[in-house]
Amino acid sequence: MFSAADTTFMAQAIRLAELGRYTTSPNPNVGAVLVHNGVVVGSGYHRQAGGPHAEVSALREAGIAAKGATCYVTLEPCSHYGRTPPCAEALIAAGVARVVVAMQDPNPQVAGRGVAMLRSAGIQVDVGLLEAEARALNPGFLSRMERKRPYVQLKLAASLDGRTALANGDSKWLTADAARSDVQHYRAQSCAILSTATTVLADNARLNLRPEQLQHSVTALQSGELRQPKRVILDRNGTLDHKLALFNDGGEVLLCVSKVENSRPLPNIARQIHCPLDSKAQFDLVALLEHLALRENVNTLWVEAGATLAGTLLRLNLVDELIVYLAPKLLGNTAQPLAVLPEFTALAQVPELRWTDMRMVGPDIRLTATVNHTATGVTG
Amino acid sequence: MFSAADTTFMAQAIRLAELGRYTTSPNPNVGAVLVHNGVVVGSGYHRQAGGPHAEVSALREAGIAAKGATCYVTLEPCSHYGRTPPCAEALIAAGVARVVVAMQDPNPQVAGRGVAMLRSAGIQVDVGLLEAEARALNPGFLSRMERKRPYVQLKLAASLDGRTALANGDSKWLTADAARSDVQHYRAQSCAILSTATTVLADNARLNLRPEQLQHSVTALQSGELRQPKRVILDRNGTLDHKLALFNDGGEVLLCVSKVENSRPLPNIARQIHCPLDSKAQFDLVALLEHLALRENVNTLWVEAGATLAGTLLRLNLVDELIVYLAPKLLGNTAQPLAVLPEFTALAQVPELRWTDMRMVGPDIRLTATVNHTATGVTG
Numbered sequence: 001m002f003s004a005a006d007t008t009f010m011a012q013a014i015r016l017a018e019l020g021r022y023t024t025s026p027n028p029n030v031g032a033v034l035v036h037n038g039v040v041v042g043s044g045y046h047r048q049a050g051g052p053h054a055e056v057s058a059l060r061e062a063g064i065a066a067k068g069a070t071c072y073v074t075l076e077p078c079s080h081y082g083r084t085p086p087c088a089e090a091l092i093a094a095g096v097a098r099v100v101v102a103m104q105d106p107n108p109q110v111a112g113r114g115v116a117m118l119r120s121a122g123i124q125v126d127v128g129l130l131e132a133e134a135r136a137l138n139p140g141f142l143s144r145m146e147r148k149r150p151y152v153q154l155k156l157a158a159s160l161d162g163r164t165a166l167a168n169g170d171s172k173w174l175t176a177d178a179a180r181s182d183v184q185h186y187r188a189q190s191c192a193i194l195s196t197a198t199t200v201l202a203d204n205a206r207l208n209l210r211p212e213q214l215q216h217s218v219t220a221l222q223s224g225e226l227r228q229p230k231r232v233i234l235d236r237n238g239t240l241d242h243k244l245a246l247f248n249d250g251g252e253v254l255l256c257v258s259k260v261e262n263s264r265p266l267p268n269i270a271r272q273i274h275c276p277l278d279s280k281a282q283f284d285l286v287a288l289l290e291h292l293a294l295r296e297n298v299n300t301l302w303v304e305a306g307a308t309l310a311g312t313l314l315r316l317n318l319v320d321e322l323i324v325y326l327a328p329k330l331l332g333n334t335a336q337p338l339a340v341l342p343e344f345t346a347l348a349q350v351p352e353l354r355w356t357d358m359r360m361v362g363p364d365i366r367l368t369a370t371v372n373h374t375a376t377g378v379t380g
Numbered sequence: 381m382f383s384a385a386d387t388t389f390m391a392q393a394i395r396l397a398e399l400g401r402y403t404t405s406p407n408p409n410v411g412a413v414l415v416h417n418g419v420v421v422g423s424g425y426h427r428q429a430g431g432p433h434a435e436v437s438a439l440r441e442a443g444i445a446a447k448g449a450t451c452y453v454t455l456e457p458c459s460h461y462g463r464t465p466p467c468a469e470a471l472i473a474a475g476v477a478r479v480v481v482a483m484q485d486p487n488p489q490v491a492g493r494g495v496a497m498l499r500s501a502g503i504q505v506d507v508g509l510l511e512a513e514a515r516a517l518n519p520g521f522l523s524r525m526e527r528k529r530p531y532v533q534l535k536l537a538a539s540l541d542g543r544t545a546l547a548n549g550d551s552k553w554l555t556a557d558a559a560r561s562d563v564q565h566y567r568a569q570s571c572a573i574l575s576t577a578t579t580v581l582a583d584n585a586r587l588n589l590r591p592e593q594l595q596h597s598v599t600a601l602q603s604g605e606l607r608q609p610k611r612v613i614l615d616r617n618g619t620l621d622h623k624l625a626l627f628n629d630g631g632e633v634l635l636c637v638s639k640v641e642n643s644r645p646l647p648n649i650a651r652q653i654h655c656p657l658d659s660k661a662q663f664d665l666v667a668l669l670e671h672l673a674l675r676e677n678v679n680t681l682w683v684e685a686g687a688t689l690a691g692t693l694l695r696l697n698l699v700d701e702l703i704v705y706l707a708p709k710l711l712g713n714t715a716q717p718l719a720v721l722p723e724f725t726a727l728a729q730v731p732e733l734r735w736t737d738m739r740m741v742g743p744d745i746r747l748t749a750t751v752n753h754t755a756t757g758v759t760g
Contacts (some may be wrong), residue, residue: 160704160733160749161718162542170727190650251428307713314710324540328733330747333687333720338541341712347550353540353708355745358738365735367745369708 002129003199006100009033009040009072010130012214014102016054017074017137022218023048023225025191026297028141032073033185034062034096041065048225053078055087059094067095074134076105076127079113086293088117098124103132106145139320140191140299149289150191150301150320154310155183156338157325163335164307178362179325181312183304184213186323190302192230192254192292199305200246207231207304208250223302229302230254232273234283234309242267254296256283285316311340314351319371322353326365382509386480389413389420389452390510394581396425396434396453397517402598403428403605405571406677408485408521410434412453412612414442414476421445422453432459435467439474449476456485461494468497478504481687482514486525520571520679529669530571530681532698534690535563536718542689543715549582550680551716558742559705563684564593570682572610572634572672577619579685580626587611587684588630609682610634610694612672612691614655614663622647634636634676636663665696691720694731699751702733706745 016031024030024046032054034042035302042065044057052060055077059066059313071077077099085185091099099118104127105111111252118125135142157175165171173180187193193207200207209228218226228251233240235255240246246253253270260272273291278284292298303313313319344350353369362364396411404410404426412434414422421701422445424437433441435457439446457467457479461521471479479498484507485491496503523531537555538589545551553560567573573587573644580587589608591598598606608631613620615635620626624634638653658664672678683693693699724730733749740746 158542158732160542160702160747162538162540166724166727166730168725170725172727174727311712318590322540326747328735329727330721330731330733331717331727332691332719332724332730333717334721334723337713339710339712341710342712343714344546344712345550346547347546347552347554347709347711350539350546350712351710353710355708355740355743358739358740358745363734365738365747367540367706 001126002100006072006126006129007039007081008090009035009049009067010074010100010102011133012040012043013054013072013074014130014133014137016043017134018078019045022046022188023227024138025049025299026144028075028138030073030137032058032071032072033050034058034066034069036062036065036069041069050083053087055083056084056090059090062094067099068298069245070098071096072100072129073120074102074137076101076103076110076112077112077114077118078105078107079117080109082109086114086117091118092121096123098126100129101125101127102129103127103131106142120370134322138299143320144293144297144299147293149286149318152289152301152303152313153186153190153195153321153323154303154313155186155323155325156310156317157327158338159327159331159335161328161330161332161335162338163331164338165330165336167334167336174327175364176327176362179214179327179364179366181215182325182361182366184210185215185218186217186302187229188214188226189299190229190300192296192301194232194301194303194309195234195305196309197233197235197237200233200240200244204245205304206245206249211362227251230296230298232256232288232301234275238264256288258283258339263346279352282312285313285318289318307337307340310338314339314371315341317371318374321356322367322369322371324367324369325361326367328363328365381506382480382668385418386452386506386509386529389415389450390454390480390482391513392420392423393434393452393454394510394513394517396423397514399425399712400427402568403607405429405679406524408455408518410453410455410517412438412451414446414449416442416445416449417568421449423609430463433464433467433468436464436470437730439470444472448477450478450480451476452480452509453701454481454482454517456490456492456512457494457498458485458487458490459497461488461715462489464492466497468494472501476503478506480509481505481507482509483507483511486522488525490601494607518679523700524673524677524679527673529666529673531700532574532669532683532693533566533570533701533703534680534683534693534699535566535689535703535705537707539707539709539711539715541710541712541715542718544718545716546711547714547716549716554707554709555705555744556707557740559707559744559746561593561595561745562705562741564590565595565598566682567609568594568598568606570609570680571678572612572676572681574612574683574689575614575685576689577613577615577617580613580620580624584625585684586625586629590644607631610676610678612636612668612681616663618644621664636668638663662692665692665698669698687717687720690718694719694751695721697751697753700748703748704747704752705741706747706750708743708745
């Protein structure tokens, strides 16, 4: 069904889609390439919600050369009127002869209808080329659509012996500048950051995006395209003073409370969101993640918190990926742990990971791992 | 002083020297290349103590072509009669015109005399080409000669959160087969393994070399060339039963005791060595390492032990290199620590490392680090 040339052009569409990773959410990253007689006549990617879709950019560039061309697109063309007219209609109108789609759109508003619309117009549609690679473009969007929760990335920083701070709390600076700058790149790609009042209070943390710490290739994005992620703060007891740096800088602050108090004055930047309590009178994090996906359009959630929240998310199997900065230090057995977990009695019970990447980040090592959700009993 | 061609030939000599890494100790790894009119006419490396030195192998291969040639050798040619006649004499006799030496021999029996002998015979000698690379061939030999203690490699295996076993002791198998096979390659290159009676008793550990777990390239060595490292066991209270697997397999067992009891019956494979106690009535590990270097010719010491000995060695700044297998698991805060260290009150006090390598070993990650001996107050 697919030729080597098909694969080459789809790979090009995937690389184009990646260019949107700082700007496209809550929409998916999508790339498209139009090819006529073996020559690329148009290409594009979806850059910002409300802006042109990838196929439309490619069609504009191709002009009349689109007639009889093949369109390679990383996600099924949309079939519905949203902020823009349906791409399937545009492809039909342009006279495209064939559409190669990497993956069907999981959005229930599309879900096969785009393909059907194209086929009923007589266009040859082939689906499934480089599907795994196309899925990897949009872990957050797919998680929100398919699992009704964000893709959760847990950021950790520890010594080689897995300690985050000395017994007295000293952790400045466990990792070096390069690791902190690297974190900024993750924040810049995240829809929201999850943390706790305890963490905010400990460092008067802002948990915001500091563009001056980003690499030039990112800051070269046009003004307004980089967005401040929302800060989602678990604040059970409403302890956060409005003078904290958190409220003076950065994106919106969503204060998770078990009971919304409309009468309570809040900084302009902040609002309360309701999070139910579980049977142990703790925040129901499963419910919170569903709320963030369905109500706040959070594709990717970046977690920066202490060992307790980290451990709870891991125990509930809510973590999809760990990003760990390992400092070349040993803090010893009295120092603070990486994750508070229940006591296990057999190695078969412990959370299992799979290493996916390792690299130097300045003097520190960054390890990434995915969580093997089938290993433990609970499913997120 | 050195041309690009000089560097090329010395690099070749260094690669040859590396071939001896499983067989040459307690002698140093040395490689030699003889070049006449730009053509390699002979090469060799030192393979086993008692066997021919690198220069002699190269001269034998070159025959009369050695006359007027340049000899590239990674270590200063020896000047004394040991188990073999001095190489400097052989080079003179062969009529070599020039000798390029990567580094001076730190052995006080040589230490510049080889170079002097060559020069007084009218041979041009140039010293210092690729010296750092040549030193890296022999961390153990150089440590024994220059510091009067072995090069100490501490092996650790831990989960991502720096834990070595569950609270109940379960640690089988934290890391996978590939990591255990990798450990065998380190054991095979080590003169001795240091451990404790506690560790031996916990697993009935043999701490021996299992050639069947080595890669083919290593097992292809001739029979008898692979050696079983000595096992040096801290056995303060003489608790080791003679029926333990340790005494039935592998290399010699050196039982460290504070008072040698000649009357005590020991398995044939074992003998006692005296290790004084320090002011806190613990084994004086500084004295033990000196003993192992000076009396037992231990170049490299591979440590496989628990968090207490690991911590003590680190605290005393006696560890040169850490080899850490990180399993993709999280054991939680109740699990057992990697290293028992004193409680620090500021990050400036903690042991500082420098990452030197990282790679996948099966499903685990192997990290290596050197210890920054200048960071803490104590010096080994």
